Amino acid sequence: MTTEATTSPLPAPGAPLGHFVSTAPFDPLSVEAMTEEQAKVYQASQLRLMWWKFKRHRLALWSAIFLAALYSMIVICEFVAPYNLHTRNVDFIHAPPQRVHLFDNGSFVGPFVYGRTMTLDMDTLKRVYADDRTQVQRLRFFCSGDPYKFWGVVPASFHFVCPAEGGQFFALGTDRLGRDVLSRIIYGARISLTIGLIGVAFSFVLGVVIGGLAGYHGGVFDLVVQRVIEVLQSLPSIPLWMALAAIMPVTWSPIVIYFGITIILGLLDWTGLARAVRSKLLSLREEDYVLAAQLMGARPARIIGRHLVPGFMSHLIASATIAIPGMILGETALSFLGLGLRPPITSWGILLTEARSVNVIAFYPWLLYPMIPVILVILAFNFMGDGLRDAADPYR
Incomplete structure (x- = not known):
C-alpha cells in the first residue's frame, strides 16, 4: 500500500515571500521539484530573509545608506571639514554663505568662489558683504590647509576641500566669531x-x-x-x-x-x-x-x-x-x-x-x-x- 504525500503549491519564482503559506504536510521529495529561485528561498536563513524584505522597503534602504555615510564621516570629520573647529576669521564675522560656481564669464573654470568685500552699514551697524567678481578663488581638493589634531591626538593639515591660497570658502556662512558654520x-x-x-x-x-x-x-x-x-x-x-x-x-x-x-x-x-x-x-x-x-x-x-x-x-x-x-x-x-x-x-x-x-x-x-x-x-x-x-x- 503506497501513501501519496500531499503538498501545497510552491510559490512562483519572483513572488513575494509573504504570499506563500503551506497548509499541507512537508514532503522532502518535493524539494527536488523546486526551481533555483524557490530553493534559494527555502534554504535562506532568517537573517537573509529579513534582508530581502528590508531591501524592498526602498525608503528604509536609502535611509540606512544615508546614515551609514554620516557615521563613516564622523570618523574622519577633521579631514572632511574645510576648517578647524576653532579657527576664527575675524575679517568675515557673520558672513553669508558663498555660492560655488563652475563658469566665469562663459568660460569653464572649475569649482570656485568669488572673493568678498565688506562694508559697514552705518544706519544698522550691520556688515554688508558683496562678491568681488575680479577675484576668482578656485577650490582645492585633497589639499593641505588649516592645521588640526586628528581625534585630538595626531597633528595634521590634510583636508578634502580647501579655499584658494589667501582666499576664503564659507559654504554655509560664519557665526558671530567668524567660525565656519559648515x-x-x-x-x-x-x-x-x-x-x-x-x-x-x-x-x-x-x-x-x-x-x-x-x-x-x-x-x-x-x-x-x-x-x-x-x-x-x-x-x-x-x-x-x-x-x-x-x-x-x-x-x-x-x-x-x-x-x-x-x-x-x-x-x-x-x-x-x-x-x-x-x-x-x-x-x-x-x-x-x-x-x-x-x-x-x-x-x-x-x-x-x-x-x-x-x-x-x-x-x-x-x-x-x-x-x-x-x-x-x-x-x-x-x-x-x-x-x-x-x-x-x-x-x-x-x-x-x-x-x-x-x-x-x-x-x-x-x-x-x-x-x-x-x-x-x-x-x-x-x-x-x-x-x-x-x-x-x-x-x-
Whole structure:
C-alpha cells in the first residue's frame, strides 16, 4: 500500500515571500521539484530573509545608506571639514554663505568662489558683504590647509576641500566669531550622532535585563518594576531632563559631562523597551522548551539570555533603532537650553544656541542651518526603523 504525500503549491519564482503559506504536510521529495529561485528561498536563513524584505522597503534602504555615510564621516570629520573647529576669521564675522560656481564669464573654470568685500552699514551697524567678481578663488581638493589634531591626538593639515591660497570658502556662512558654520556642523555630528548610540546601548541593557527579569519571574518584582515604569513615564520629560542636567557641577570636564548626559538620557528611555521585553517573556516562559531547560538545571539568566531573548532580538533591534532619534533630540534640546553639553565640545544643539534670538535669525538666517541635519537624521532613523520592524515581523 503506497501513501501519496500531499503538498501545497510552491510559490512562483519572483513572488513575494509573504504570499506563500503551506497548509499541507512537508514532503522532502518535493524539494527536488523546486526551481533555483524557490530553493534559494527555502534554504535562506532568517537573517537573509529579513534582508530581502528590508531591501524592498526602498525608503528604509536609502535611509540606512544615508546614515551609514554620516557615521563613516564622523570618523574622519577633521579631514572632511574645510576648517578647524576653532579657527576664527575675524575679517568675515557673520558672513553669508558663498555660492560655488563652475563658469566665469562663459568660460569653464572649475569649482570656485568669488572673493568678498565688506562694508559697514552705518544706519544698522550691520556688515554688508558683496562678491568681488575680479577675484576668482578656485577650490582645492585633497589639499593641505588649516592645521588640526586628528581625534585630538595626531597633528595634521590634510583636508578634502580647501579655499584658494589667501582666499576664503564659507559654504554655509560664519557665526558671530567668524567660525565656519559648515565645519562646525561636521564636527558637531560626531557628538550628536554618537550620543544617541551610546545612550540607546545603555537603555537597551537596562530594558532587556529589568524587563526580562520582570517577565520571567513575575510576582512582587514584576509589580515593583511596573510601578516604577509608570512613575517614570508619568513625569514630563523636558523638566526632568533639565533638573538632572542642572545638578551636574560646572567644574566637571566636558568629556565627563558628555557621558553624564548620555547616562541621563539612557536612564529615562529604558521603560518602553522593558515593557516590550516583559510582555514577550510572559508568553514565552510557558513554552515547552523553557520547561525542558528548567528540568535540565539551566539557571534563569541562561534561559533568558540564550533561549528567550534571542527569539525576538530582531524586534528589539528595530525598537532600539527607533529610540535613537529621541536620544538625539534630547541632547539637542538640553544643549539648546544651555543645560547639556558645554564648549569646547560642539554638538548640533550647541550650534543652535547661536540662533535663540529672533533678531539674530532675521539678520543671519544661516545660523539655523544646524537644524537641517537634525531633521534629516531623525527622519532617516524613523524610516529605517520602520523598515527593520517590517522585516523582522514574521507574520508579514
